[in-house]
Amino acid sequence: MAQQVVSKKDYIEIRKRPWYVYVIGLLWIGLIGFLAQNAAASAQELEPRAAMVFWVSAAVVLLAGVVIAFLRSRK
């Protein structure tokens, strides 16, 4: 039986995210919160169209953030 030589080294690379990624993350959460507040408050104000526009915008921003985060993580 041939002897197996272990010559390969395995590395775990830990990459620190740059500071601006955290800032963008916070802004993203803030924007979703802002849009959601306006959506919920517009419903209370009995302004259905405004509520819908804000809910849709909140959903789009949320989804966009998730997709970007996913694509970045795969890189």
Next chain:
Amino acid sequence: MLAGKKFLGPQTAPTPESRGVPKWTGTPEEASKMLRAAMRHFSAANCGFTVLDENTSKLIYSKDPDGKELIFTDEVKASETDKQRFIPKSCKCVMAYTVQMSPETMRRSPTMTGGQTTTLAYKRAENIQASVQEFLRGLGYQGLGESSTNALGIAPAFGVLTGLGEMSRLNRMISPEFGPMVRVFKLLMDLPVAVDKPIDAGIMAFCKACKKCAEACLSQSLSLTPSPPGRCEARGTTGHKAYFEDSVSCMTSWREKATTNCGICFGVCPFAKKDKAWIHEMVKVGMSVAPFADSFFRSMDDAFGYGAQASGESWWNLDLPEYGIDSSQPVGAV
């Protein structure tokens, strides 16, 4: 409280004299503060103060709607006869106050549901006037009110002079807190108060770019000129900055088209919306510091569906607070 408007008030509250105590005394600042608290308690939206001088006395009508002449006198006590009402020159402090109207009924103009918005606010104003007149009497002072709804003087003018709001394309007052959704009233007093100043919250400047009310009007009664002309050709009124309306065509359309009173122009105004969403505050700040963006704000207002008229029928399905108004709205001056 006692309903019905009277120039001299209900005159039933015990006076300091009758109680054998001195009348209330305090600084003008204390008096204003006390009245603001009392007025909010009586259900006024806000109140402000000014004094009658040679100029502002012109805003007091020469005759009340019942035909009685309004006369300034050197007497100390106000009085009235069959033909005249006497206003002591000492009653030179003016309190203007606002009473909220339900935006949800007003945006249903012109229907009966929309029409009663006015009546309901007037009924509440009757109680407020009687309450404050009695309150002042109890303190040892006089409060001279409207002898009937809308008597005594030009309400929006006093509203503006006391800093409650700004004039607008509606040729009416818009307040920063409630927009046009307030009726305005006035009372003369001999209680010295600290006076307020007119405000500039960018409202009239916004009207230059907006024109939403004028476009929505049934009878094209509102002015579409970019800037306030300052002179009304039809009535010959001059001397103050205003977008004058064609009041004859407005009133005619109430009779012929609407068959009730109207307020479409009030309902569609961007300032008429309620103040729960944070975006509104941001827009208000934006329009006061960046008037160049006013047309953008107006377009956004349309895009978000604000000011859209609603059907009278749908009102019955709404779950609304008392009187259909939000009484928790804070006001700048208080």
